[in-house]
Amino acid sequence: MTMTFTQQILTILMVVLGTMITRFLPFLIFPADKPTPKYIQFLGNYLPAAVFGLLVIYCLKNVSIFSGSHGIPELLSILVVIGLHLWKRQMLISIAGGTICYMLLIQFLF
Numbered sequence: 001m002t003m004t005f006t007q008q009i010l011t012i013l014m015v016v017l018g019t020m021i022t023r024f025l026p027f028l029i030f031p032a033d034k035p036t037p038k039y040i041q042f043l044g045n046y047l048p049a050a051v052f053g054l055l056v057i058y059c060l061k062n063v064s065i066f067s068g069s070h071g072i073p074e075l076l077s078i079l080v081v082i083g084l085h086l087w088k089r090q091m092l093i094s095i096a097g098g099t100i101c102y103m104l105l106i107q108f109l110f
Contacts, residue, residue: 048091055095069110077102 003011030036056078065071081098088094 052091052095069106073102073105073110076105 030040060074063071063074077098080101081094084097085091085094
């Protein structure tokens with residue numbers, strides 16, 4: 001099933017609109033001349049760690065240490081994530097490094 005030209009244009013416009021709203025809305029809701037509300041500061045402090053924890057649980061939910069590769073690629077990748085995070089203290093570098101490590105391990109070793 002293919003989209004008509006009109007559907008393609010409308011889809012592109014909706015994506016652009018959604019992107020613009022999510023980019024500009026925080027600046028409209030929280031202008032620079034007003035203090036940031038306490039609950040937004042709270043979310044800014046605790047959500048990154050919560051998202052990281054959720055990502056860990058999601059990635060490990062189906063790992064079985066009794067079959068397959070016995071969780072070895074996952075364990076090695078977790079160690080890479082921990083090492084990178086202790087070294088660089090950058091969440092995105094830690095996540096990317098662990099993901100790359102895992103993908104290389106399962107593609108070439110396991």
